[in-house]
Amino acid sequence: MMWNEEYDVVVVGSGFAGLAAAIEARKLCCSVIVLEKMAVPGGNSTISGGLVAAAGSPLQAEENIDDSPELMLADMLSAGQNYNHRELARIVAERSTETLLWTINDLGVKYKPKLSHLGGHSVARTYNTANTSGAGIIRPMLVRCREMDIPIRLKAFLHGLLTDDQGDLEGVEIREDYIFPNRESGVLRRIRARKAVVLATGGFSQDKEFRAIQNPVLTEQIECTNHRGATAESLILALRAGATPVQLSMIQLGPWASRDEEGFGVGSMFSMLAGFPYGILIDLRTGDRFVNEQADRKLLVDAMLSSGRESIAIVDEVGVRHASTLEQCLKRGVVRRFSSIEELAMANQVPLLPLKATVDAYNALIEKGRDDRFGKPMPKDLQPMTHPPYYSIRLISKVHHCMGGVRINTRAQVIRIDTNQPIGRFYAAGEITGGIHGASRLGSNAIPECLVFGRIAGNNAALEPTRS
Amino acid sequence: MATNRLVSQLKKTEGDIFQQWCRVLSEAGYDPLQSPVHKVFQDLFEEILAALAPADRRTPDPAAPEAVCDEKPFEDEAVRRIFFLKTLTACLEGKIAALGRQKDSDLLRRLRRISDAMELALLSGAGRSVPANPGGTKSVLDPATLEKILVEIFMSVGEGVLIVDEDFEIVKANQHACEIYGMQQQNLIGMDIRLLTDEAGGLLLTKYFEELIEGQRKSAEMTGLYVDGKAFPMTVTVTKSGYNGRRYWPLIVRDDTQRKTMETQLRQEKRQIEEMNLTLKTVMKSIEQDRKDFESRLASRIRTALLPGLKKIEMTTEAAIRKSYLAMLEEQLISLTAGFERKLDASLLKLTRTEIEVCRMIQAGCSTKEICETMKLSFDTVQTHRRNIRRKLSLNGQKMNLHAFLMNRVL
Ligand SMILES: Cc1cc2nc3c(=O)[nH]c(=O)nc-3n(C[C@H](O)[C@H](O)[C@H](O)COP(=O)(O)OP(=O)(O)OC[C@H]3O[C@@H](n4cnc5c(N)ncnc54)[C@H](O)[C@@H]3O)c2cc1C
Numbered sequence: 001m002m003w004n005e006e007y008d009v010v011v012v013g014s015g016f017a018g019l020a021a022a023i024e025a026r027k028l029c030c031s032v033i034v035l036e037k038m039a040v041p042g043g044n045s046t047i048s049g050g051l052v053a054a055a056g057s058p059l060q061a062e063e064n065i066d067d068s069p070e071l072m073l074a075d076m077l078s079a080g081q082n083y084n085h086r087e088l089a090r091i092v093a094e095r096s097t098e099t100l101l102w103t104i105n106d107l108g109v110k111y112k113p114k115l116s117h118l119g120g121h122s123v124a125r126t127y128n129t130a131n132t133s134g135a136g137i138i139r140p141m142l143v144r145c146r147e148m149d150i151p152i153r154l155k156a157f158l159h160g161l162l163t164d165d166q167g168d169l170e171g172v173e174i175r176e177d178y179i180f181p182n183r184e185s186g187v188l189r190r191i192r193a194r195k196a197v198v199l200a201t202g203g204f205s206q207d208k209e210f211r212a213i214q215n216p217v218l219t220e221q222i223e224c225t226n227h228r229g230a231t232a233e234s235l236i237l238a239l240r241a242g243a244t245p246v247q248l249s250m251i252q253l254g255p256w257a258s259r260d261e262e263g264f265g266v267g268s269m270f271s272m273l274a275g276f277p278y279g280i281l282i283d284l285r286t287g288d289r290f291v292n293e294q295a296d297r298k299l300l301v302d303a304m305l306s307s308g309r310e311s312i313a314i315v316d317e318v319g320v321r322h323a324s325t326l327e328q329c330l331k332r333g334v335v336r337r338f339s340s341i342e343e344l345a346m347a348n349q350v351p352l353l354p355l356k357a358t359v360d361a362y363n364a365l366i367e368k369g370r371d372d373r374f375g376k377p378m379p380k381d382l383q384p385m386t387h388p389p390y391y392s393i394r395l396i397s398k399v400h401h402c403m404g405g406v407r408i409n410t411r412a413q414v415i416r417i418d419t420n421q422p423i424g425r426f427y428a429a430g431e432i433t434g435g436i437h438g439a440s441r442l443g444s445n446a447i448p449e450c451l452v453f454g455r456i457a458g459n460n461a462a463l464e465p466t467r468s
Numbered sequence: 469m470a471t472n473r474l475v476s477q478l479k480k481t482e483g484d485i486f487q488q489w490c491r492v493l494s495e496a497g498y499d500p501l502q503s504p505v506h507k508v509f510q511d512l513f514e515e516i517l518a519a520l521a522p523a524d525r526r527t528p529d530p531a532a533p534e535a536v537c538d539e540k541p542f543e544d545e546a547v548r549r550i551f552f553l554k555t556l557t558a559c560l561e562g563k564i565a566a567l568g569r570q571k572d573s574d575l576l577r578r579l580r581r582i583s584d585a586m587e588l589a590l591l592s593g594a595g596r597s598v599p600a601n602p603g604g605t606k607s608v609l610d611p612a613t614l615e616k617i618l619v620e621i622f623m624s625v626g627e628g629v630l631i632v633d634e635d636f637e638i639v640k641a642n643q644h645a646c647e648i649y650g651m652q653q654q655n656l657i658g659m660d661i662r663l664l665t666d667e668a669g670g671l672l673l674t675k676y677f678e679e680l681i682e683g684q685r686k687s688a689e690m691t692g693l694y695v696d697g698k699a700f701p702m703t704v705t706v707t708k709s710g711y712n713g714r715r716y717w718p719l720i721v722r723d724d725t726q727r728k729t730m731e732t733q734l735r736q737e738k739r740q741i742e743e744m745n746l747t748l749k750t751v752m753k754s755i756e757q758d759r760k761d762f763e764s765r766l767a768s769r770i771r772t773a774l775l776p777g778l779k780k781i782e783m784t785t786e787a788a789i790r791k792s793y794l795a796m797l798e799e800q801l802i803s804l805t806a807g808f809e810r811k812l813d814a815s816l817l818k819l820t821r822t823e824i825e826v827c828r829m830i831q832a833g834c835s836t837k838e839i840c841e842t843m844k845l846s847f848d849t850v851q852t853h854r855r856n857i858r859r860k861l862s863l864n865g866q867k868m869n870l871h872a873f874l875m876n877r878v879l
Contacts, residue, residue, distance in 0.1 A: 039647045041695065047654040135655050135695075142650075142696035152696075227652060263654065328658050331637075345497070346551040352497030 001162070003171060003192040007031040009461045010172055010193040011200060012158045012234065015045035016134070016447060017430025018200035019141040020454030021461065026148045028462035029195060034150060037157040037178055038229045041142060043202050044431070047227055048134030049269050051116065051444035052127045054100040055093055059115050060125060067123050069093040076445065079120045079296040080403075080438020083247060087410055088436045091456075096448045100127060103451070107140040112324070116273055117379065118443040120296030124379075126444040132269055132324045134447070155179070157186060158201065158234050161241045161426075167416075168424025169197045169241070170467070180229060196425040196461035199414070200454060203402030203431035204232035205251065211399065214249040224399040225254055225264035235432060238406045243426075244417040246434030247404035252441055254400035255300035256313075258334045258393055264400075266325040267334040267393050271313050272443060274326075275393055278319025279385065280362055284310040287345070287354030289362065292374040298440035301397045312348055312392050314359075316385040326391075335393045344390050359385055401441050405434030412457035427461050429453035471575065475521050477567055478560070482513065489559045496555070505552070512556050512586075519582040520575075549590050557583040628721035632661045634714060636677075648702075648723045650695035661719070666691045666699070673706070677717055680708040692723065700725045766804065773800045816877060818860045826853045831874040 008029040011022045014036040026032045036043075054060075055072035072093040077084050103109040110130040117124035129136030145152060153176075160173035171193050175186030204210050208220045210232035224230075239245055256276065258267030275281075276293040281304075283290050291303040293313070304311055320326055329335035338344035341359060345352040363384035365372055372378065406428050407415045413422035430450040437445065478485070486509050490500040560579060622629065628645035630638050641656040649656065649664055662670035669690035676686050685707045692702035701724040709716050777797045781790050802814055819827065822843075829839045839850050858864055863873060 039643070040650050040652055042652065042655075047652055133655065135651070139695055139697070146696045146698060227654070265654075266658065343547055347547050349496070349551070349554055351495055356497075 001170070002190065004189040005033075006192040006194060007033045008193070008195045008466065009033075009198065009458070010035065010191055010196075011198045011458070012036075012172065013043065013200035013202060013430070013432070014041040014152055015043035015200060015202055015430060016137065016141075016450035017202075017432075017454035017457070018043075018198070019045075019138070019145060020451045021198045021200060021427070021429060021458030022150050023141065023144055023148065024455045024458030025198070025462040026150050026458075028459070032150050032462075033191070034145070034152045035156040035158060035172070035174055035191075036152060036154050038180055038227075039154055041152055041154065042135070042138045044134075044227050044230060045202075045447075045450065046133075046135045046138040047264060048447065049264070049272070049444075050129030050132055050134045050136050050447075051118065051272075052100055052103070052111075052129075052137075052447045053118075053121065053125050053442070053444040054096040054127060054448065055125055056097050057100060057115075057125065057127065059113070059127065060123070063115060063124070065115070065123050065125070067125050069096070071122055072096065072125065075120060075122050076437065076442060079298070079440045079442050081298075081440070083250070083403075083435075083438030085246070085407075085435035085438075088408070088453075089438075091410060092436060092445065092449045092452050095452045099448055099451045099455070102455075103137055103140075107137070107144060109137050109140055116322070116444075117277055117294075118272060119276060119294040119300065120440075120442045121444075128273075128324070137447070155186070157183075158237065159188065161197065161199075161237050162190065163241060166424060167242060169193065169426040172197060181231075192467075193425065194467045195464040196427055198412075198457045198461050199234060199238055199406070199426070199428040199432055200430045200450075200457070201234035201432050203230050203405070204235060205230050205399045205402055207231040211251055211402075214404070215251050218251060218253075218399055222253070222399055223257070223262070223396065225257060225268065226400070235405065238414065238428065238432070241414075241426070242416045242418065242423055243414045243428075244407035244420075245404070246407045247438075248402075248434070250403040250434075250439055251399060252297055252401040252403060253301045253305075253397040255297055255304055255395065255397055257396060257398040257400075258329075259396040260334050260394055261332060263398070265334060266328040266332060269325045270323045270329045270335055270393055271395065274315050274320050274323035274391075275313030278322055278382065279313050279315030279391075280358070281311055281313050281395075282350060282355065282358065284312060284348065284350055287351045288358050289374065292372065292376040294376050295374075296440050296442060297400075304395070304397055311395050312350070313395060314344065314385070314390060314392050316390050317387040318383050319385065320391050329393070335391050337389045337391055339389050341388075341390055344392050348392055348394070401446065402431055403434065403437045403439065403441055405432045407435060408433045408453070410456075411460050412453050413460070425461075425464055427457035429457040471520065474564070474567070474575065475517050478517060478563060481563060485513070485556075485559050485563055488562065489556050492555045492559060496551075498551075508549075508552055509556065512553055515586065516556070516560065516579070516582055519585075520579065550587050553583060553586055553590070628723070630656070630661065630719040630721060632677075632717045632719060634716075636660050636662055636673075639716070645721055648692065648721055664693055665702075665704075666693070669704075673704070676706045677708075680706060680717070682708050682710065684708065689724070692721070701728045769800070769804055774804075815861050819857065823853055823857050823860070826850065827857060827870075827874055830854075830871050831877075833871065 009022070009025040009032045011018045011025070011032065011034045014034050018034055022032050022034050053072065055067045055069045060067050069090070070093075073090055076089045076093065077086070080089070104111070111127045112130055115124040116126040116128055118126050142152070155176070155178045157175040157178035158172055159175050161169060162171045162173055164170040171191055173188060173190050176189050178186035203226065205224050205226040206228055207230070211218045212220070254264070254268060256268045256271030257263075258265055261267055279293070280289050281291060281293045282288065290309070291300060293300075303309075315323075323329070326335065330337060336347065338347065341356060342352060344350075345355050363386060364370075366378060366382055366384045369378070408428050409415060409422060411422075412427045412429050414426045414428045415421070416423045430453065431446065433453065436449055486506070489509060490505070493500045493505070557579065561576060564576065564579070622640075623642045625642060626644060628648045629642045630645050631640040633639050638656050638659050638661055641653055646653055646656060661673060665673070672688055672690060676688070680686060685705060687703055687705045689701065689703050691699045693699055703722045703724055705720040707718050709718060774797060777793050777800065781793045781797075784790055784793070798814065798817060825843065826839060829842065834842070836847065836850050836854070839845070840847050843850070854870065858870060861873065863870065
């Protein structure tokens with residue numbers, strides 16, 4: 001076979017998983033390259049909310065929050081409805097704090113000094129980057145890559161996974177100078193991997209055709225939070241190379257996204273950090289609550305989508321303090337501010353009297369410390385919503401995350417479907433892999449997962465014997 | 469026309485619709501009986517129907533309604549009116565459906581667009597005029613298409629374009645700008661423009677934003693920062709524009725890395741060429757100088773040493789004197805040619821013309837036989853010449869062969 005170039009380790013994808021793999025691999029071997037089809041690096045990772053879960057973290061110690069990897073694993077299994085590949089989920093939970101500390105001490109990532117409690121987690125265990133964005137982690141990773149002389153080749157589209165006579169991975173075929181999304185663009189080149197290939201190409205939430213094949217409910221009309229390059233072609237290549245598909249139809253919708261902006265925007269973080277934990281979720285037709293706002297995403301979306309419900313989240317002046325994106329939400333008209341519940345009801349066309357009754361009932365629950373009929377956890381810092389102004393956000397569910405993907409083992413090796421054995425010199429990490437989160441991924445669990453398995457993949461790839 | 473029929477049908481059922489609307493209002497906790505909402509209803513109803521009707525019917529611009537409800541359940545008049553508008557729209561939708569027209573989705577879409585346009589007008593406080601019959605007349609390039617095209621052009625032009633607002637926040641970024649900074653739109657939008665440059669660049673931008681007047685344009689070179697922290701040279705062109713009472717600064721950003729490297733390369737090449745020119749010039753000069761020196765030396769030697777000797781020879785009749793002058797001249801000539809690569813050999817001057825001819829042929833590698841034929845001489849004569857030559861060149865009794873000796877001599 002004719003090769004245009006050769007590296008020890010070839011990484012495909014420049015998100016959390018790909019960059020973590022490249023950085024780890026480069027510590028052990030001298031030539032690593034990252035290939036990325038888009039014109040800018042970072043994929044979903046750089047537009048993500050930058051929420052990172054860690055069990056047993058320093059901030060938890062400071063806030064006297066009792067947590068453990070076992071508890072985190074239990075939360076993952078519960079949200080995932082036990083579809084999780086347990087041994088993989090366990091690794092994420094066990095290494096979550098070590099990985100968080102790696103981002104702080106090794107990469108210099110800055111986090112806010114306070115934890116958030118996201119839906120489906122038993123305790124507050126979520127760190128958030130100082131700039132409320134995954135870019136707060138991706139940028140230091142890119143800086144590190146530059147310092148370590150790891151080239152990141154943009155506009156390089158993975159077009160083929162090339163195997164040797166034994167079926168082990170030997171390299172990749174790419175389209176160089178590729179212009180997204182034109183599949184015919186670019187020039188074909190072959191890059192050999194002397195040690196191994198790491199596939200870290202993310203999920204396929206933006207692939208309307210492919211996702212509808214896996215789950216026909218997800219029609220073209222349903223919006224999506226992902227970057228435009230989140231498509232399925234690399235997953236298909238992996239399957240063609242013999243990889244085992246896992247739970248491809250488990251595709252998560254985000255319940256917190258705004259109707260009034262595209263994609264993830266700034267509204268999603270508003271709902272996640274303030275609207276849901278400190279406010280209430282209202283059915284527009286009835287003015288009533290209908291679900292535990294802090295439930296896992298799957299339960300929320302199912303409740304929101306049932307019988308064509310339209311919903312808004314409401315929070316008052318006290319609760320809104322947790323929303324780090326508030327300014328931008330107001331500026332962009334994603335969140336609106338009202339001096340009274342009446343005004344809010346009129347503008348959102350919610351029947352006023354039922355809404356008032358709902359708010360009063362909810363406040364009474366908190367004041368009297370009673371249990372919520374939907375089972376919403378009532379932490380001590382929760383206060384009744386009595387302080388105007390009030391804020392509302394109009395919600396719509398958007399396709400967000402692919403729990404399914406290729407199967408890997410605990411060493412991040414891709415497993416061959418016919419032999420149930422690892423495919424030689426082939427690693428994968430991040431959203432391209434499946435099974436870790438089962439039926440539903442908890443918020444802030446993807447970043448630890450991508451970093452943990454990205455590092456494992458990079459490390460093991462670099463330890464492969466060098467091909468002559 | 470179907471629409472006309474529908475509009476008149478709706479007109480006929482105005483009373484029904486009003487009652488339905490009042491029901492919706494009271495369900496929402498608003499008491500329609502407490503305040504006279506009928507006038508509001510009539511205004512809105514007429515306005516919507518006028519907009520729905522075909523184009524030739526211009527919308528009358530009704531006078532702004534007086535504040536109908538004095539008890540003011542809403543602080544904001546616009547919010548109240550939007551509420552009325554929305555609920556009425558919903559009633560009309562229901563009515564149209566009831567009239568069996570729900571399949572006419574185009575009509576419903578138009579109704580919603582009219583309602584949205586009225587809402588927007590209310591929100592922006594621009595009064596209540598609604599574009600008459602949106603979509604009714606077909607122009608060559610309708611505004612929606614035009615806007616789409618403009619947005620596409622903005623996104624895909626080969627220059628980086630950013631729009632920055634009063635908070636220094638980027639509110640729009642096109643594809644090329646994203647590539648220049650290595651960031652996705654989602655990351656760029658909402659970002660402080662000053663984070664994309666160094667401190668000096670930030671200060672310069674602040675200054676421009678303060679000083680620029682509308683229509684003016686300023687460019688500056690500054691340092692840009694790529695997503696991985698790498699600094700690069702860039703040119704930023706700032707203009708200023710206003711919209712809806714807010715100020716915006718469109719920025720054209722250009723990555724100068726390539727231009728800068730090309731410029732340095734060009735500069736280097738130019739310097740090299742200049743240096744080369746200079747060396748060549750000095751070399752030429754010194755060659756010229758050498759030549760001049762040499763010529764004047766030669767001339768003066770000829771003047772001082774050769775010419776007087778020749779004069780003497782010319783004037784004297786005495787053989788002995790002539791002979792000695794001739795010897796002197798010979799010396800002079802030899803010394804004059806000193807320094808030439810191949811030496812003029814004194815002994816060669818002793819040869820006769822025929823002997824020189826023979827020498828030349830030997831030099832050229834001719835055999836005695838060939839010389840005989842060329843010069844039409846007998847073998848013996850040539851042999852004699854050869855002997856004489858050897859004698860004159862003092863080669864007698866030596867092993868040196870004539871051809872070899874003559875190799876390096878000038879004849
Ligand atoms: C808007 C948003 C917000 C989120 N917020 C959070 C959060 O706060 N906390 C959390 O834990 N999780 C969050 N998630 C989920 C999490 O960000 C993603 O699961 C994670 O970033 C995936 O990382 P990755 O490295 O696997 O893939 P990505 O970051 O998507 O990177 C994959 C890269 O591979 C490239 N690629 C794809 N195909 C090819 C090909 N054929 N050739 C070459 N390159 C290719 C893509 O262009 C992309 O750049 C969020 C997700 C989104 C979309």
